[in-house]
Amino acid sequence: MRTTDVKIRTELRPGDLGYVAWLHGKIYDQECGYGRGFESYVLEGLAEFLRDYDPAKDRVWICEDRSEMVGFLLAARHGDAIQLRYFILLPDYRGLGLGKELMQSFIGFMKETGCFKAYLWTTREQEAAIGLYERYGFRLTEEVPSETFGKHLVEQRYDLEP
Template sequence: MTPISFADIKIRTTLNPGDLGYIAYIHGRLYAKECGYGLSFEGYVLDGLKDFAKEYDQEKDRIWICEHNDKIVGCLIAHRRNEALQFRYFIFLPEYRGLGLGKHLVQQFITFMKEKEIKHAFLWTTEEQLTAVSLYTKYGFQLTEEKKSNSFDKPLREFRYDLLFN
């Protein structure tokens, strides 16, 4: 089998019918396997994606869909929340991790913020996402809130990270 490289991945910023359903599927399936999250987590993801679909505005929101051989293998969503931009649904299938896609999408997110003159972004994650947290902090996100949660069918801690530009 030929190794996959960054150059093999197509990144699009258009939202097509079926994309959000597939993103929910990836989240539910992958996080159940890797973290033991249950149906409550999948419901949480579906609620957020439903809101994104209803509120989606090409001028204010952005989606980055990573595809390989016409299959979605990762994504990131930037969802406008009042004056802030929420960083959401950042995920890659395991075989596509380590290619530099995560760094690239975080850079694209920050570029989008600057283009739209957005001064504040935030995200929520869990204590189990150490690799992602390392990437977020590398790009200037700072921990601003921590809370206990049972929302994903198991006890854990959720963390909020914020990014501010002057």
């Protein structure tokens, strides 16, 4: 597998967000043991994003290999900050540099829109993703114990500010 085989588009099409919810439900159940509560959380957030979607202030990056979605990242503008959400890569597409490419695109979008604050929520167990976020300047600002996804975990907020 090479990253040159993967194309990244930013046009949101019908069916994209439904597939993103399915990917999150499937992968996070297999890899983390998150239950239906996590899929419900993802569905609710994606529905809110779609209702308020404005391509001038929001962006999606959809990674495709032979027209099949293999990765996704969403940037949702909230006031003076952009929230990074739903970052996912299929296991076979990890370690190829796609995560870095998506993060660079996210940072580029921030600059393009003149927004220099960003934040994201994750869980402490997402160590590889957290390492990537930290390399791009995100810093841990909040931790909250949670049972939201069917098991005990710690939700974490990371912020990027100038």
